[in-house]
């Protein structure tokens with residue numbers, strides 16, 4: 327689904343590259359959390375994958391197509407992005423028009439369009455604010471409008487930047503319900519999140535971005551909730567010794 331090879335990216339004016347020879351493969355239907363320190367480049371990487379920034383080197387392929395060579399209208403059926411700030415992706419004056427926009431791009435018209443809009447409004451808990459201006463809504467609803475614009479077109483790859491942010495428990499429930507539908511549809515998801523309990527629950531695989539590359543890739547639970555095994559214990563185990571004098575909390579060595 328997603329294949330990144332030797333990706334480089336340097337912001338104009340920056341002293342050194344932020345992304346430096348990064349390789350990553352994500353299979354169709356995988357749910358992967360992208361973690362890393364503040365400023366590691368996670369949002370930049372998401373924007374590169376979305377085709378909103380051009381790599382300074384390397385290739386990003388989505389379903390076998392080089393994303394940097396595609397126009398916005400060609401990228402839209404391949405992937406959808408949920409930004410940290412919903413305001414950045416809301417442009418219409420009414421919630422229903424925001425939903426209709428993506429559907430019209432896909433050629434949906436007439437009764438079918440109205441039917442899809444109504445279904446999406448219900449799914450996203452927005453029926454009672456269908457005619458409101460999205461920017462007049464509270465943060466959770468506003469974010470859900472951005473989700474609705476993705477939900478109605480159901481792209482096969484979702485790129486989510488801090489998706490659980492801004493939701494109280496009610497709206498998080500509606501959001502999770504949509505995520506579960508995406509899972510059932512086989513959607514591939516790459517999500518940046520600092521919300522480790524959210525990651526643990528929904529993302530079996532996590533990757534850590536540091537120093538411009540993926541430094542860890544594996545089971546999210548192990549990566550986030552168990553400390554790395556210290557080198558001296560790993561070495562002792564490899565040598566076949568029983569490092570009972572090196573017992574480390576959380577591990578049977």
Ligand SMILES: Nc1ncnc2c1ncn2[C@@H]1O[C@H](COP(=O)(O)OP(=O)(O)OP(=O)(O)O)[C@@H](O)[C@H]1O
Nearest residue numbers: 337338340344362363364365366367368369370371
């Ligand atoms: N528009 C921009 N122009 C120039 N440099 C930028 C721009 N956006 C980000 N950067 C640089 O890229 C670095 C990485 O930013 P990015 O937002 O990708 O990190 P992040 O890992 O998503 O951080 P956080 O967890 O805080 O959201 C920043 O420290 C900044 O120096």
